[in-house]
Amino acid sequence: MDRNAPIGVFDSGIGGLTVAREIMRQMPQERIVYFGDTARVPYGSKSQDTVLRYSRQIIRFLKTQGVKAIVIACNTASACALETVRQELDIPIIGVIYAGARTAAEATHNGKIGVIGTEATIRSGIYTREMQKLRPDIEVIGKPCPLFVPLVEEGLFHDSVTDEIASRYLSSLKEKYIDTLVMGCTHYPLLRSTLHRLMGDEVTLVNPAYETAVELKTLLRDMDLTRSSEDLERFSEENSRRAAAGEPILDPYQFFVSDRAENFTRFAKAILPKEVKDTKQINIEEY
Amino acid sequence: MDRNAPIGVFDSGIGGLTVAREIMRQMPQERIVYFGDTARVPYGSKSQDTVLRYSRQIIRFLKTQGVKAIVIACNTASACALETVRQELDIPIIGVIYAGARTAAEATHNGKIGVIGTEATIRSGIYTREMQKLRPDIEVIGKPCPLFVPLVEEGLFHDSVTDEIASRYLSSLKEKYIDTLVMGCTHYPLLRSTLHRLMGDEVTLVNPAYETAVELKTLLRDMDLTRSSEDLERFSEENSRRAAAGEPILDPYQFFVSDRAENFTRFAKAILPKEVKDTKQINIEEY
Numbered sequence: 001m002d003r004n005a006p007i008g009v010f011d012s013g014i015g016g017l018t019v020a021r022e023i024m025r026q027m028p029q030e031r032i033v034y035f036g037d038t039a040r041v042p043y044g045s046k047s048q049d050t051v052l053r054y055s056r057q058i059i060r061f062l063k064t065q066g067v068k069a070i071v072i073a074c075n076t077a078s079a080c081a082l083e084t085v086r087q088e089l090d091i092p093i094i095g096v097i098y099a100g101a102r103t104a105a106e107a108t109h110n111g112k113i114g115v116i117g118t119e120a121t122i123r124s125g126i127y128t129r130e131m132q133k134l135r136p137d138i139e140v141i142g143k144p145c146p147l148f149v150p151l152v153e154e155g156l157f158h159d160s161v162t163d164e165i166a167s168r169y170l171s172s173l174k175e176k177y178i179d180t181l182v183m184g185c186t187h188y189p190l191l192r193s194t195l196h197r198l199m200g201d202e203v204t205l206v207n208p209a210y211e212t213a214v215e216l217k218t219l220l221r222d223m224d225l226t227r228s229s230e231d232l233e234r235f236s237e238e239n240s241r242r243a244a245a246g247e248p249i250l251d252p253y254q255f256f257v258s259d260r261a262e263n264f265t266r267f268a269k270a271i272l273p274k275e276v277k278d279t280k281q282i283n284i285e286e287y
Numbered sequence: 288m289d290r291n292a293p294i295g296v297f298d299s300g301i302g303g304l305t306v307a308r309e310i311m312r313q314m315p316q317e318r319i320v321y322f323g324d325t326a327r328v329p330y331g332s333k334s335q336d337t338v339l340r341y342s343r344q345i346i347r348f349l350k351t352q353g354v355k356a357i358v359i360a361c362n363t364a365s366a367c368a369l370e371t372v373r374q375e376l377d378i379p380i381i382g383v384i385y386a387g388a389r390t391a392a393e394a395t396h397n398g399k400i401g402v403i404g405t406e407a408t409i410r411s412g413i414y415t416r417e418m419q420k421l422r423p424d425i426e427v428i429g430k431p432c433p434l435f436v437p438l439v440e441e442g443l444f445h446d447s448v449t450d451e452i453a454s455r456y457l458s459s460l461k462e463k464y465i466d467t468l469v470m471g472c473t474h475y476p477l478l479r480s481t482l483h484r485l486m487g488d489e490v491t492l493v494n495p496a497y498e499t500a501v502e503l504k505t506l507l508r509d510m511d512l513t514r515s516s517e518d519l520e521r522f523s524e525e526n527s528r529r530a531a532a533g534e535p536i537l538d539p540y541q542f543f544v545s546d547r548a549e550n551f552t553r554f555a556k557a558i559l560p561k562e563v564k565d566t567k568q569i570n571i572e573e574y
Contacts, residue, residue: 039337040327045440047547050326053570150437153332161451260334283340285572 001068001091003224004231006031006254007216008067010058013041014267015149015186016073019096021272022213023071024253027220029232031252033065037284039258042149043076044118044185051120055081059089060287065254068225071216072096075117075184075208079124092219099215100182100208101130105138107204108180112139114173114203117184119144127184141176145169145185152187162194170198182206255279288355288378290511291518293318293541294503295354297345300328301554302436302473303360306383308559309500310358311540314507316519318539320352324571326545329436330363331405331472338407342368346376347574352541355512358503359383362404362471362495366411379506386502387469387495388417392425394491395467399426401460401490404471406431414471428463432456432472439474449481457485469493542566 009020013036020034035058037043043051055077062070070093072078078095086093104113104127115127121144128140147165156162173181181203183189189207196205220226239249253274257264261279268276296307300323307321322345324330330338342364349357357380359365365382373380391400391414402414408431415427434452443449460468468490470476476494483492507513526536540561544551548566555563 039333041332045328046326050546146441147437150434154434161448164448164451259337 001223001225002066003068004227005066005068006033006252007220008033008035008059008062008065008070009073010035010037010055010062010070010077011074011186012037012043012076014038014264014271017268017271018186018189019071019073019209019212020253022209023216024273026213026217027226029227029229030220031227031254033062033067033254033256035061035256035258035284036264037258038260038264039284042118043074043080044120044149045146046076046120048080048120048124051077051080052084054284055085056088057284057287059085059093061256061282061284063091064287067091069093069216069220071212073209073212074186076120079117079121079126092223092225094212094215094219096186096208096212097126097184098130099211100184100206101127102134103208103211104180104182104204104206105131105134107206108138110177110179111135111137112141112176112178112180114170114176114178114181115140115142115184116145116148116169116173116181116188117142118149119146121184127182139176141173141178143169143173145188148185148191149187152190157190158194162191163198166191166194166198170195174199178203180204180206182208184208251277256282258282258284288510288512289353290355291514292353292355293320293539294507295320295322295346295349295352295357296360297322297324297342297349297357297364298361298473299324299330299364301325301551301558304555304558305473305476306358306360306496306499307540309496310503311560313500313504314513316514316516317507318514320349320354320541320543322348322543322545322571323551324545325547325551326571329405330361330367331407331436332433333363333407335367335407335411338364338367339371341571342372343375344571344574346372346380348543348569348571350378351574354378356380356503356507358499360496360499361473363407366404366408366413379510379512381499381502381506383473383495383499384413384471385417386498387471387493388414389421390495390498391467391469391491391493392418392421394493395425397464397466398422398424399428399463399465399467401457401463401465401468402427402429402471403432403435403456403460403468403475404429405436406433408471414469426463428460428465430456430460432475435478436472436474439477444477445481449478450485453478453481453485457482461486465490467491467493469495471495538564543569545569545571
């Protein structure tokens with residue numbers, strides 16, 4: 001395995017950029033190949049078989065890019081595909097669910113945890129299984145919130161309609177007196193202030209994106225797969241040479257999508273700390 | 288061409304069943320093969336290239352079923368693909384847009400027509416082009432309503448949130464004093480009562496599903512492609528024989544989807560006048 005190879009990160013669309021952003025922050029030396037399945041988004045309302053088939057295609061594509069490890073930066077794909085593809089793969093792969101489940105299990109005082117996510121994620125029951133493996137006494141209350149993704153994609157982060165819908169979705173969780181809420185979909189942290197206001201200060205909000213980057217960092221270190229400083233230096237020197245020669249610079253971050261790149265690039269520019277130079281469109285069905 | 292072959296009808300998902308229902312009502316003797324692309328739904332936020340590629344795959348599948356004509360029962364796919372695929376095909380194909388545009392152009396008195404639909408449909412400008420071909424003086428005001436499909440799929444037909452969202456979407460159309468509104472997405476007729484209440488009695492609502500079935504009937508008659516009564520009789524006799532022998536009955540309506548069939552079958556049973564016996568799942572990417 002080449003420790004200097006990039007990390008592959010994928011999502012059904014743009015939500016996984018919140019995970020890529022955390023990886024960039026916590027491991028600024030690493031290279032990333034990101035794939036967003038914008039042609040087939042959303043995954044949350046689809047069946048496990050379909051999401052598994054799509055995930056396998058994307059993993060085959062990422063392997064053509066020579067990645068050293070893969071992060072499924074999508075709760076639905078993590079719920080539907082991780083266990084199966086992990087057995088099929090010869091490189092390490094992690095999802096966003098385990099890290100979020102562990103953090104929530106450690107954060108709760110009263111043992112009552114709420115999980116909000118897509119229909120597919122909640123239906124899979126995977127957050128409940130992962131948390132109860134760690135602490136069998138934990139009570140997990142799952143609630144699918146299918147309108148949150150369309151509302152976020154419409155930009156209605158702070159809006160009376162989002163308040164009304166969120167208040168309906170969260171009422172059953174409030175009735176159960178949960179003290180911890182997992183934002184089990186990569187879009188949901190964009191609704192954090194609404195969720196916080198409705199749930200109150202006493203409820204801890206868990207964002208799996210952050211926790212997943214921490215888990216990845218540990219994994220790469222333990223497997224001796226952290227990029228070497230020599231390679232980073234070579235990369236910088238090559239780019240200095242290219243800059244001086246007026247040649248195009250090598251970008252440590254590559255972005256691929258399955259539908260038109262424009263919308264994705266616009267969103268990526270808004271969410272990521274570094275400039276997104278260009279995004280390539282590929283036909284994912286060929287993989 | 289075999290006049291006794293089935294009609295192919297396709298949509299990104301379930302919405303096109305409203306068109307299939309009109310065909311069943313107006314042409315009860317015809318056989319139908321319906322395909323719903325439930326694995327890749329929705330089309331409305333995707334690019335023209337992607338929707339065109341998906342439509343071509345579906346048409347290749349429908350041709351393996353020996354259809355005599357194809358109806359694109361989806362506004363987005365009609366907007367993005369019809370003009371191109373019509374030139375590639377050796378059987379007649381129609382979309383839902385022309386019939387809706389014609390009806391609206393005939394219905395308006397003040398020449399101001401509103402069109403609501405998905406982002407892709409409105410961006411294509413096809414309703415405007417089709418209406419202005421018929422009456423160049425018509426002013427067409429298009430308005431994308433991206434939250435309507437998720438709201439309908441959540442079953443919020445009569446709900447304060449739907450009222451609020453609809454009232455925002457429709458305000459720019461009301462300000463222009465339109466007298467005709469095209470429901471340019473097959474999901475929207477399910478919001479008819481809300482749309483009617485907000486727009487008022489003086490605005491005519493046009494449902495392209497109904498008009499498309501009328502257009503198809505004329506087309507089949509003109510091309511001598513209406514199913515013969517002899518074939519219908521043979522079919523009935525064969526089924527009587529099968530019933531007597533305890534063999535499975537031949538169904539004039541076949542349903543195929545690209546994701547799990549259960550949800551589709553449930554919706555189809557609710558919307559169609561005839562029982563949906565079973566729905567087959569296929570891998571559309573292989574076509």
